[in-house]
Amino acid sequence: MSAIDAPVPTPADVLARADALREQLHARFRDETVKSIYAEAERVARRAVHAKGGVRRDLDRQIDRLVTSPIFGLPIMAGVLTVVFWLTIKGANIPSAMIATALFWVEDRASILSASLGTPWWITGFVWHGVWRGLAWVVSVMLPPMMIFFPLFTVLEDLGYLPRVAFNLDFLFKRAGAHGKQALTMAMGFGCNAAGVIATRVINSPRERLIAILTNNFVPCNGRFPTLIMLATVFVAAAFPPAFASVAAAAAVVGVVIIGVIVTLAVSWALSRTILKGEASVFTLELPSYRRPNIARILYTSLIDRTVFILWRAMLTAAPAGALIWVLGNIHAGGASLATHAANALDPAGRLIGLDGVILLAYVIAIPANEIVVPTMLMVYMGAGIMTDVQSFSALRTLLIDQHGWTLLTAVNLMLFSLLHNPCATTIVTIYRETLSLKWATVGALMPLGLAFIVTFLTASIVRLLM
C-alpha cells in the first residue's frame, strides 16, 4: 500500500459524489432519459417494421372498441359470463346424475359384499358410507361442471379477453381508491383465490396491494362455483318453467358474480377510506392482441392443471371429512349423534342468518377446502346409515325442501354466504405468506366472515319482516 496512490474511495464517498452530480444535472434528467429511450425505440421500430394491408389490425381495433366501449363493455361481459354458465349448467346435469348413480351403486354393492364377508359394521360404515361417500359426492357434483366450465374459461383467457375485463373495470377500482390492476387480480381470483392473492404482486404500492389481497376472496373461485351452480340449478331453475330454467340458473350465478364485484369495490372503498388511506396510483394497462386459442394447451391447462388439481385437492379433504362426518354421525351421546349435537348447538346462529345448524357445521368442517361444503352438508343431512340415494338434482330438491325445510331464502342466503365467507385455508396461508403478517392474515380471514354474517342476517331479517 503506497501512500502515493490516490485514496480508494469508500462507498460513502461514491454516494456523496453521485448526489452532488445529481444536483448539477437538469432536474428532469430522469424523465429525459426515459423519453430518449422511448424515442430511440420508436426510431428503431420505424426502420424495422413495414406494414402492408393491415386488415387484421383494424379488425382487432374494432373488436376492442366494442368490447371495451363505455356503453357495451359491461353488458357484453355479463352476457359472455351468462353464456358460459348456461353451457355449464345445461351440460353438467346428465353426466352428474350418471356418475352419481354409478358411484353410489358401487357403495351399495361394496358395503353388502363387505358385510357378507363378516367385516365389522363400523369398518364397512367408516370406509364405504364415510370415506367413499364423501369422495363419490365430490366427484359427481364437481367433475362434470368443471370439465365444461374450465375449458370455456381458459378459452376466454387464451383469447385475451381477461385484460379487456380489467380495462372495463379499471375506472371503478380507481374510484374506490384501489389500484386498477386489482381488476386483473380479481379476475385471477375467479380461478383460485390463492392464485389471485399471489397475483397481487403486480401491484407496486403496498397499500393498494393489501387492499387487493384482502378483497380477493369476494369473487367466487373455481372451488365455489360448483356450489353456486348446484344451488342455482336446484332452487332458482325450479322456480321457472322448464324452457327458461337453465337460463334463469345461469343468470342467478352471474348475479352472484356481480354482487361479488360490487362487494369487492365497496370493501376496497371502505378500506381505502379507513385503515388503508391513500390515493390510487396511475398505471398503463396493456391490451395484448387477440390470439387464436391453442386447443392442446387449453385442454391441458383446463383439464390437467385445473380440473384434476382441484378435484384431487377436494378428494384429499373430502375423504377425511367424509370419515369425520361418519364418526360424528355414528357416535351417540345422550340419545343423539355428535353431529346432531353440533348441528343443534349451531342451529340458533344458523337460523338467525336464514340458514341452519347443519349448514354452519358443514362450513366449519369444510374450512380446508370450499369444494366440499355441499357434499358435507348433504352427508350430515342424510345422517348415519340412512341410505338416501341422491342421484339427481330433483332428488336433491326433495331432500332439502321436503325433509329439511329449505326455502328460497335458504338457497339465496347460502349463495351469499358462500360468496362472502372466509377464504379457504390455502388462501389464508397464502395471505400470510404474501404479507408475512399474522394481523393481515387474520383480517383477511375474519373480515369476510363477519361481512357474510351481517349480509345474510340482513336479508333474513328483511324477508322475515315482509312475510
Place this chain on the structure above:
Amino acid sequence: MPHNCDACPAHAQHARIGGGIEGYERIVAVAGNPNTGKSTLFNALTGLKQHTGNWPGKTMTRAEGWFEFRGARYKLVDLPGAYSLLSGSQDEEIARDFILFGRPDCTIVVVDATALERNLNLVLQVLEITDRVVVAVNLMDEARRKGLEIDTRTLSRDLGVPAVPITARTGEGVRALLEAMDGVVSEAVHTQPLRVQGTPAFQLAVAELAPLIEAAAPGVPNARWLAIRLLDGDAAVQGALLSGDLARLVARQQGPVEKFSRKIAVEGAL
C-alpha cells in the same frame, strides 16, 4: 433387451449429476414483456428438463431448465415478464438483478413482433446492462397475418446485437436463434449494443462516477449501469453499495436455486 441410455435425452443430465462429465454449463437468461411467448420459448427449448425454486430472497418462483446445443450444456433461466427495468416492482427488480448480478453468458430478450416499438423499450434497457444479448422477434406468424413485415437485418444492425425472427409456438426460427446465442456466448459474434445517449452533462456524470464505483467495489459487473442507477437515486443500489453487498448479490444470483425459506422471505431482498 439392451438399454439404449446414450440416446435418451435424460442421460446427459443424469450423468452430470453423477459428476461424470465436466460441470461447466453456460447460463442463458430469457427476458421479455409479459405476453410475448417467453414461456413458450422456454418450454420449447427445455421440454421436461425443468426445475423450479425461489429467487434469492424472494417468495417468487424461479424456473430453470437445461438443454444442449452443439455439444455445450446450457442452463436457461426464465425471468419474470417485465415492461421495463427501471420501476420498483418485484418482477422487474428480479429480472434486473439477475441480468446484472447473475452475469448470464447470454440474455435472450423475447419481443412481440406485432408490437415491436413498445417491446424495444425493454431491449434498450437490457442493452444498457449487458452486451451479451440476442433479440428473439417472436410471434412472426401473427405479424405476417397482420400484414407486418419485420426487417430483422436492419433491426440487428440498429441494435448492434443479433435479432432473429421466430415463432416459438411452431418452433420456426428457433435453431437460428440458438446459433445466434451460441455466437454471442462464444464471442464469435461481436456485439456493439446501441446505448441511449443522454444529455452531455449526464454522460459526463456517468463517466466520472463509473470509475469511482469500480474502485470502491472491485469486480462489479457493470459500473456504468450502476452509475446511472446511482444518479437516478435508486435506493436498492445505494443500499447494496453502502453495505458492501454488491459482491454478495453477485455471488447469490450465481448460486444454485434456493428452496423456499421463510427466513429469506422475512429478510427480504438483501
